[in-house]
């Protein structure tokens with residue numbers, strides 16, 4: 194089929210970013226009060242456990258195993274009634290449960306690894322990493338929405354974790370996803386990269402910022418780049434997105450066409466910001482940049498934006 198609206202590549206770019214490999218069938222239309230109890234009663238149930246932003250992993254030879262059975266999780270004191278339902282995998286339902294054991298008290302062979310390290314070190318496969326993004330985002334949202342914003346009373350979890358309801362005024366709360374725009378300002382010959390003070394040595398990346406209420410994605414992209422670098426953007430196009438469970442964001446990756454050259458930054462958000470030529474970026478990607486500049490790892494959406502621009506005609 195040819196249809197200009199859908200002239201994007203056959204494998205959509207979002208497919209390749211970290212946290213994007215979730216294959217769970219969420220069965221959102223079937224979520225009822227019975228959905229979580231039914232999953233917990235299913236003998237095929239697999240349980241992810243996370244405590245304080247750390248995923249319990251069985252580490253041994255070969256890939257780490259993040260899944261626990263019902264009896265095993267019960268033995269570890271998991272509060273199964275506080276589980277969030279991820280949905281149905283090919284081999285049965287998957288939930289994420291708040292872990293009950295402090296990292297130092299876990300049984301031999303099980304470690305609690307912070308979610309960022311699980312991602313950066315590639316400790317689990319892409320499908321599990323995608324499930325981690327879903328479960329961790331939901332658990333983090335529950336943790337920060339235990340009270341009603343309207344009347345201050347406690348709220349209760351419903352329908353497998355996709356809603357909370359106030360125990361006094363019945364206000365309904367739904368899980369949040371916070372949109373963040375991450376963007377590469379480009380011309381045909383150069384792209385703009387910045388350096389935050391907290392980056393590792395030599396690391397440069399795409400600029401980024403939260404999309405504000407009442408703002409389009411495109412206007413947020415233009416505003417952030419202008420504020421952080423003094424570069425004005427004309428056309429903005431969407432490229433790819435990345436679920437980002439720190440705590441529950443969606444990174445929306447865009448390209449913006451730069452209209453001026455003269456960079457101006459105030460050193461508050463960025464400690465450096467500069468143009469890189471296409472040749473330089475190709476050297477950076479190949480790990481042979483003369484100035485020792487590096488970019489985020491391959492799973493990061495910033496890295497995908499930079500690579501896609503470097504490879505574009």
Ligand SMILES: [Zn+2]
Nearest residue numbers: 341344359362
């Ligand atoms: Zn209330």
